[in-house]
Amino acid sequence: MNRTPPLARFFQYIVLALFIVFLGFPFVWLISTSFKSDRELNSLAVHLIPTEPTFDNFVQALQSQGLVQAAVNSIVVSLATTIVVVLVAVPGAYVMARYRGRIRAAGVGWILVSQIIPVPIIIIPMFFILRSMGLFDSLGGLGIVYVVYSLPFALWMLQGYVAGIPIDIEEAAAIDGAGRLRVLASVVLPLARPGLIATAIFTFVSAYNEFFFALVLPRAATSTPSRLR
Secondary structure, eight states: OOOOOHHHHHHHHHHHHHHHHHHHHHHHHHHHHHTOOHHHHSSSOOOSSOSSOOSHHHHHHHHTSOHHHHHHHHHHHHHHHHHHHHHHHHHHHHHHHHOOSHHHHHHHHHHHHHHHSOGGGGHHHHHHHHHHHTOTTSHHHHHHHHHHHHHHHHHHHHHHHHHTSOHHHHHHHHHTTOOHHHHIIIIIHHHTHHHHHHHHHHHHHHHHHOOHHHHHHHHHHOSSOOTTO
């Protein structure tokens, strides 16, 4: 059994510690800055530990900036987007993974085209579509946009997991009398559980971190403050 020499292990720990400091310092600086007063922030002197710690920044963010309501809106829209995307992506990914034909070719083509189109190009069409549906500047309209934006990549991720499931298992279940829906629910979904979890996490994080649509679309519709922020 090969063992790492003590000197080499020591240098490994040094490199690992430097790497952790490199990654963690911005986060530590962010926390430190959040407790600094406006006077200290505008000062030329740099202090890692605030000289006059204050909670005014947190109070202003929670009260004046509507941070709590914005966080609630983001969580609601992200959860709704994740549920809809997963429900639609499961049967779609199964069809793409198991069937060969025009449907699969059209689905793959749609996914590839949707991923190469820049987001600013679709802002104007989204504006007119949502306005005609009466969903502009609303959580429902924003959720629809996020579903359309996240569904192609979710389909691509999930169909890869489904394609990795041996088809012999499905054929054995079909021989025992299971229909197509029973095979999908009792065989495919349990085996594709890691893919479902990964797809759900990716969709939620993408919807939660997305800011461009929520920022631009309401401002294009009206000059009044948006209800989404």
